Amino acid sequence: MKRLRHPIRAIRERFGTAGLVVAIFALVLALTGGAYAASGGLTGKQKKEVKSIAKSFQGTGPAGAQGPAGAKGDTGAAGANGKDGTNGTNGATGPTGKTGATGASGSTGATGPTGATGATGFSGFTATLPPGQTETGTFAALGRPPVENESGELIPGGANAAMTFPIPLPAPITNPENIKKIEVGDPVPPECNGGTAAEPKAKPGYLCIYNSTFSQSPLGTVVSPAGAVLKVGVSGAWMLANSESRFAGSFAVTACGGAEFPCP
Numbered sequence: 001m002k003r004l005r006h007p008i009r010a011i012r013e014r015f016g017t018a019g020l021v022v023a024i025f026a027l028v029l030a031l032t033g034g035a036y037a038a039s040g041g042l043t044g045k046q047k048k049e050v051k052s053i054a055k056s057f058q059g060t061g062p063a064g065a066q067g068p069a070g071a072k073g074d075t076g077a078a079g080a081n082g083k084d085g086t087n088g089t090n091g092a093t094g095p096t097g098k099t100g101a102t103g104a105s106g107s108t109g110a111t112g113p114t115g116a117t118g119a120t121g122f123s124g125f126t127a128t129l130p131p132g133q134t135e136t137g138t139f140a141a142l143g144r145p146p147v148e149n150e151s152g153e154l155i156p157g158g159a160n161a162a163m164t165f166p167i168p169l170p171a172p173i174t175n176p177e178n179i180k181k182i183e184v185g186d187p188v189p190p191e192c193n194g195g196t197a198a199e200p201k202a203k204p205g206y207l208c209i210y211n212s213t214f215s216q217s218p219l220g221t222v223v224s225p226a227g228a229v230l231k232v233g234v235s236g237a238w239m240l241a242n243s244e245s246r247f248a249g250s251f252a253v254t255a256c257g258g259a260e261f262p263c264p
Helices: 005-032 033-043 046-056
Strands: 134-142 159-164 177-183 207-211 221-223 236-239 246-254
Touching: 134 236, 159 246
Parallel strands: 177 207
Antiparallel strands: 134 159, 134 246, 159 236, 207 246, 221 236
16 A cells, blocks of 8 residues: 655655745745745745745635724815916907998889969958959949929939949049940950950959840940049949949959059
8 A cells, every 4th residue: 555645745855955945935925925025035946936836825815804994084285276278369350241232212203283373362451452453343223214303303214333342443444445345245355354244354454344144225324423424433433324224244443553554
């Protein structure tokens, strides 16, 4: 029966007496965590052997219980503020856009119609009719037969018609040629400026008398209001006719004077 060798002897036979001592010493150091530090006095070959032996015997033991937490360290001092950074440069201004074209002007609206000019009126009270101005009126006459008064005197019959000028003329019309009578159907003389019984007219310095269409007899004789004188006063005139006369009509008289409206 083969006899077993003692373990220590086997190790000694492999490394020798000196190697055994070194191996045991290296093993102790490896187990205590100082194998690497103990290698400072060994040869290069011995260092390798120690490391090899230490690795072969090194094992991982069970984890130890967790140690108590260490005390909290002091808060470190605040670091110094960093320097302010420099301001960035302003960006370049972009180019200005082009101006758009001007739109076309709208068309001008049509001009509104001009209002009608009002008729020129008289400027309030005036002492006499201004030159170039015309005033008009109407008249009527009904003939009567002769009659006796209380004294037995015979009063001749006839027809009388008054023409009154509301505004006196600047001067009486003394020339009989300036008194124009227009019977129904007769042509209108140029001095009467194309007037009619419905719209009597007269040029400056003339009195135009128009017989109406319903008259039954010719117009009478035109005399002064002051008497049987063939002239027209500044405030009016009379028209005399016989007892059988019956007539009515209209008149127009226009004042004259000055360079603009000279009297005829």
